[in-house]
Amino acid sequence: MDMFTSVEFWIAVGQIIMIDILLGGDNAVVIALACRKLPAKQRTQGILWGTAGAIVLRIVLIFFALQLLAIPFLKIVGALLLVWIGVKLLVPDHEEGHGSIEGSEKLWGAVKTVIVADFVMSVDNVIAIAGAAESSGTGHSMALVIFGVLVSIPIIVWGSQMVLKLMDRYPIIITLGGMLLGWIAGTMIVTDPVLANPEVMPQAPKLHASDMLRYAAGTAGALLVLLIGKWLVARQARQAMPAALPAPAIAAGQLRSVLLPVDGSAPSLRGVEQVLALRNELRDPQALKVHLLNVQRPVSGDVSSFLTHQTLDEYYTERSDEAMAPALAAFKAAGLQPEVHRHVGAPGTTIAEVAQSQECGLIVMGARGLGAAGAALLGSATQEAIAQATVPVLVVK
DSSP states (O other): OGGGGOHHHHHHHHHHHHHHHHHHHHHHHHHHHHTTTSOHHHHHHHHHHHHHHHHHHHHHHHHHHHHHTTSTTHHHHHHHHHHHHHHHHHSOOOOOOOOSBOOOSSHHHHHHHHHHHHHHHTHHHHHHHHHHHHHTOSSOHHHHHHHHHHHHHHHHHHHHHHHHHHHHHOTHHHHHHHHHHHHHHHHHHTTSHHHHOTTSSTTSOOOOOOHHHHHHHHHHHHHHHHHHHHHHHHHHHHHHSOOOOOOOOOOTTOOOEEEEEOOSSHHHHHHHHHHHHHHHHSSSGGGOEEEEEEEEOOOOHHHHTTBOHHHHHHHHHHHHHHHHHHHHHHHHHTTOOOEEEEEESOHHHHHHHHHHHTTOSEEEEEOOOOOHHHHHHHOOHHHHHHHHOSSOEEEEO
């Protein structure tokens, strides 16, 4: 029981929980959608039985992964995979085709779907958790795995919508999660038996795996994931933007069309207030057309390969309607009916594209006050939209 008094143990537990929450969000989407057509009384049973099967399966897979990490070079391979997984976390994903799952109307059909989907989608999760547990240096790797998984899985299942909303509203969570995977990758490489064990391949150069070296390698891995991810996001944004059209000419007092992106957060509601205030200042308030936009981040290709296009469309629509409801209520109270747009993609790029396609003269966005440096480092839809838009962007804080 001395492990529960170890600082290293609790740091590793925290890492495992964060990994499970970040990489398990897609699994939670599949669980929810696979059980959505069950009768109300069976829905909870389907989620519980499916999750229980997924937990047992995941622990078994991680047990074997821990054994395999003792084989020379496998930690290096696992570390490279973690860097790739971390970069994928930072780069907006795209759907890669669709499966045939719409949600089963029978309990055991839904349970089977949950377990099979979790098995297929858990490779990244298993590698990351095994790496975090093994690199902790506590000597209690399996206990860490069991404890961390048991704590985090219920959070994913019952708090999945909250977790997904938090990741949408605070991209810093995703950024830090990707950097955490890079940190684990760095510490894994320097502890591979080939580099750290004098008895394994004695002819190979050896490293003294001191705490200083592990911290340096972890920092390097975290920064590598961040830099590669940011570079790929910037390149993807450049490729996605169509040829720039001339910005609409706006004479003083002649603003005709404004784009307002919203996500249901308090800052986006401040944007609603700003648009209403602008409208009241115009000579002809009725002439102002408001375009209300919500952008949903796409689920991973793994999720889309399990679910039908219709099921995913329903999922995106439900989340989008929920995010836009407060803004629509505010506009309704003011007697204004905006034109609604729902899109799936990278928020900043999509905002700029919609503003251009709808010939908007102004974009109004609520900001969370990260500051220019923090937004540039950690990711901000506002900063991305400002960089890519061909029209002015009014930022409301």
